[in-house]
Amino acid sequence: MIKFPYSRPEILNSDKEAVLEVLNKGYLTQGEKLLEFEDKLQSTFKCKNVIACNSGTAALHLLYLALGLGPDDGLLTTSITFLATASAAKMCDAPVILADVDPISGLLTPENVEKAIIKSKVKIKVITVVHLAGKICNMEGIAEVAKKYGCMIVEDACHAPGGEYINSKNKHYVVGSCKYSVASTFSFHAIKHISMGEGGCVTTNDKIIANKIRRKRNHSMIKEKNKFSIRFEDARPWYYEMQELGWNYRLDEMSSALGISQLKRLYSGIEKRKKLAATYCNELKSLKDFILPAKQSTIDNSVWHLYSVLIDFNKIGMSRGDFMNKLYDIGIGTQVHYIPLFYQPFFKEDPKNYPGAVSYYNSTLSLPMYVSLTNKDINFISDCIKNIIDE
Ligand SMILES: Cc1ncc(COP(=O)(O)O)c(C=O)c1O
Incomplete structure (x- = not known):
């Protein structure tokens, strides 16, 4: 094994014990560790809703679906990012418009975003910024441009949990609190700050978007009686309904336990x-x-x-x-x-x-x-x- 890889997860005994505890209990998915992890992420990111899922890519895909990206509603994003920032929009059949970046930081700037919007032949619904390598974008400036052209902002914050942006009034906001964006996404891939092998989450202050994401994460299965399309005379406790396309993007209990343990050291x-x-x-x-x-x-x-x-x-x-x-x-x-x-x-x-x-x-x-x-x-x-x- 190479002595100094470019990145490496830190797994301590406390992480191993957390995972082992779940395995010993035998309740491996859709349990209380997921809820506890979401709760802890919510207080870390200071955001009203957190939906954990099984990768940063899944987080982006679920979010883009919930925001309504599609053939007539495109995504504008940075040309310097990992594939998933853009390919998740293609999973929604949405066009992807790339913007240039600052040559020194590699980040999107308000100027580059505006230039790309003006040049675009397709309607841009969402602008996804990427806090590349953990460097935080000028959110206030990009938000002004987004407002001018009626676009929503998403933060692909896979590289930046625990980061903060400081605005022109010298106020500090935690990345993930979505002060300037409709939602943020994070990855808990093995070499990210919070290492879980695979994992991710969406944070948003919008309850409607959060509920859409939560449903799509689990096959779009509906189990609430008042939302069924059919009314039954008799009791049918086994019944569930699917009214739209959904996925299995659920996060299991072992990963959630590892995430809780890792989050303590963020x-x-x-x-x-x-x-x-x-x-x-x-x-x-x-x-x-x-x-x-x-x-x-x-x-x-x-x-x-x-x-x-x-x-x-x-x-x-x-x-x-x-x-x-x-x-x-x-x-x-x-x-x-x-x-x-x-x-x-x-x-x-x-x-x-x-x-x-x-x-x-x-x-x-x-x-x-x-x-x-x-x-x-x-x-x-x-x-x-x-x-x-x-x-
Ligand atoms: C900027 C960025 N966005 C999205 C992703 C996708 O995350 P995941 O690998 O958890 O699917 C990554 C992963 O490396 C990333 O670096």
Whole structure:
């Protein structure tokens, strides 16, 4: 196994005990751990409704369905994100419009969003922003643009549980509280802040949307008598009804228990990541002609899901692939987040329309970042990078 992968979950004995307790009880799905997990997420994210499900992709799909994305109601999103942010809209048969990003932070900006809306030939119903790598988007600015064009905002916050946005009045809001958005989605995939193998959730202050999502998560099964299309004279305790399409996106009890246990360490984990990021920034300072750690304005409120630097590979005279392979050979894993969506055959668009995203993609590299790393490890990784550049 590689010594320093680019990311790694932290599983403690307390996590294992939490899962084992569920297995010993034998009630493995649709039980009280799910409700407890949703309750705990609700107080963490300070949002009125939380619906947990079995992946971040499922969360996006359920949400887009509930918001009514479809052939005539498109999604606008960033070109630098994981596939699911956009493909979940395609699952609803909705068109996807990509916007360019800031070349340094890789984030959507109000200006890029507005440009893409003006250029779009299809009606845009939803704008999904992505808090890439844990860096928080300018929500207030994007909300102004969304209001101007009558769009709803969704936050794909898969990288940013525990983050906060600070508005122009210096007020702080927790990501997930949906101050500027109709809903937020999170992923609890193995390498996310809250590691559950697979898992996710939607947060929203809108009860109608929450109820739609909850029903669709479980096959759109209706069990409430007053909602049946048929009235029965006799008692039929077994009866249920399906009036629209639904899915099985339920989260099981073992994952919920693991989530509850992991959630306890969300904020201590972020503090640790902040310290590791500060060490990286300090160590890489001497390479400033080659490497830019991260856009300064986003450093303070990042929750550091990833530690992505920008590297001038032309200047160091080596391709990114060769650089990654050299690090890999000494046990250091790295990754690229992400291949812009317009390069994917499924979403294909002309890269010339996305200069910011092309520039970001050409130089981004994510270095190891996870809570069990030590400052000594970061010193070692940074020294290896310096040696490769000096070669
Ligand atoms: C930004 C973003 N959105 C959505 C997802 C999808 O989440 P999941 O893997 O839990 O389906 C991911 C997962 O990596 C992601 O990084």
